[in-house]
Amino acid sequence: MAREAPYLEVAEALRARVRGGEWATGERLPSRARLAEEYGVGRNVTQRAVDLLIVEGLLEGRAGSGTYVREPRERHRMVRTRGEGGPGPGAAWEVHSDARVPAPADIARRLKVAEGDPCVRTRYEFVADHQPVxxxxxxEPMGxxxxxxxxxPELGPMKGKGVVARMxxxxxxxxxxxEIPRPARATATEAALLGITPGDLLLHIERTYYATDGRPVETADITVPDLRLEIAYEIGLGHG
Known part of the structure; x- marks a missing residue:
């Protein structure tokens, strides 16, 4: 049988040591150079192994400090349906809207309007258990x-009702x-807003709503940190 890639073998060994309690929650692991020497592999191998365990949520990297055993955190579930999905019970949000924002090229393409056409841009930060999730x-096109x-969207008689009811x-x-989901790694700005570590795994979801005549009426970029939320798609099959 073929051997696993060396970095997977190192990752499995480190995973077992962490789960076995060799390093406590919050404790720093040996340097990657030292781990490479210990396992008789190149530094690039230990780098890939540690990166894998960071993606899994077992470890976290701290810039200029090292790699630490991450404290387990509860993940909420975001259910995506044909309606509108959210982070679940107990969630709240902070919101800020700007009117007459010229549509950037990618947004204009998604909304099928001319680049520079005035839009309302609304930024949301969803919070649960006092943490950004x-x-x-x-x-939305102002036309x-x-x-x-x-x-x-969050002022007036339809405040908080969602895109479908508002329209x-x-x-x-x-x-x-x-919805088009794309995996990504957190930038420094995203990490600061979400209270996570730069490089943590994210899911970017590009969502667009279409009217019965085919017009796109709203488009959004949703940023979901993997360690806080799991995404579940609920698909109604109907009858027949």
């Missing part, structure tokens, strides 16, 4: 909502939502 930046009471209130029926 995910981020979202939503864009659709600008003259209506729902121009600012219905102005006679726009949502027919479908498209």
């Amino acid at each position: 995910h981020l979202s930046v939503s864009w 659709l909502t600008g003259a209506t009471p729902i121009v600012l 219905r209130s102005i006679g726009v029926e949502i027919a479908r939502a498209v």
Whole structure:
């Protein structure tokens, strides 16, 4: 039988040592150079092994300090459905909207408007158990909502009702939502906002809502830290 890649063997050995209690929660591991010497492998091998355990949530890297055993943290579940998914019970959010923001090229493409067309951009920070659990930046074309009471998503008569109900209130029926999930690593800015470590695993979700006539009416970029949330897609199959 073929051997596993060397970094997987080192990762498994380190995993066993951590779970066996050789290093306590919050304790720093030996340097990667020392681990490489101990296992008789190159530093690039221990680097890949440690990176894998960081992605798994067993370890955490601290810039300029080293690698530590991470404290276990509870993960919430975000259920994505044909409606709107959220981080679960007990969640709240902080929100800030800006009107008349020119649509950047990628947003213009997603909303099928001209680059520079005025949009409302709304930034959300979702919080549960006093911790930030995910981020979202939503864009809506002002050509659709600008003259209506729902121009600012979290103000007015439809505050907190969500995109589907808000659009219905102005006679726009949502027919479908498209989500494109992409794995990524946290940038320094994302890590600071989410209270995680740069390089931690994230899921970026690009979501767009479409009306019954095919128009995109809202698009959002949702940033989900893997160590805080697991994503579950709930698919209704209907009857027939």
